[in-house]
Amino acid sequence: MSGFPSIQPAFTVRVIIDPPHAVGSASRTTSLQVVPMTGGTVQSAPGFSPSIDAQFVGTGNDYIHADPDGKHLRLNAHGIANHIQLIYLNYTGVVALGPAEAAVFAGTASDGATPFGNSFTHFTFETGDERYKELETRVFVGQGHFIIETGKPTIVEYTVGQVVKG
Template identity: 25%
Template sequence: MAPKLEQVFTMRAFLSKEDTLVIGPIHGGSQRMIAPVTGGFIKGPGIEMEFTPGSSDWPRLDATTGVLHLDVRSQARNRETGDCIFVTYTGFIKLDPLAQAVMEWSPDARTTESSEHYFITTPKFEVSSEALKWMEQTVFVAHGHFVVPGDGTEAVEYEVYKVVSA
């Protein structure tokens, strides 16, 4: 029987337009970006963390296919308990018109639904808390979308699922 997915938490990471760097073309034409994470959270039953400074995304855009290859490294902390998490993930965003508007910080950008994109990642976690050690021994898949609150900020948000035996 095929494995199933069980939603376990949500991750939201706000990005900085002003501090995003665009480098390219590199290595045969792709374009590298460096997008600092300015805030956000990981929330769900038994977990509540805030992203801390130093988190960033280093995506590479393949303009010939319209695919953004994600390369993210982030850290988060629970301010009350001091528990920490390091999360890293790769994945893809197929740049449809809605995603393109967000990536360009267009005034037409809007909050989207995960069903509107092919935006998939595979996060891996390292944790300081014994209560969260299960995260280091679990395969996760995340389905992303964009959050545009209308205050000049933008975020990526993921519904994070653990893979469970059926």
């Protein structure tokens, strides 16, 4: 249909995470969990401009609330990546808790990857570097999944696309 936007491949974002910290909440119906982001990468898809091949620096966090029915998680993640200059990224999103995702959060997941299709995000960027400033005015969406390997930290991988004129 004419007028609907399309998605252009933009990035693959891989975030290394530690187990969640259960913070709780005295005023909300669901408890806050803070998931430390301990590393990762942001890498442009072939042909995407501006090209980025960045590493996460320092630490970030994903602040997660479960819906009262326990079927969905609400994400709000913040991190900094370094590619020549620092680039702040934030993503918000929703994870449908299927059995595979629930096992990841319970710490009982088997080796392998959860399927794509249960985690969707909206990415925003901020930077002081004029070469990457246009990222601040674009709309990016992604879908994610978890990668589990015994003895290694959990990875959340997002394929991220730019919303473009259809």
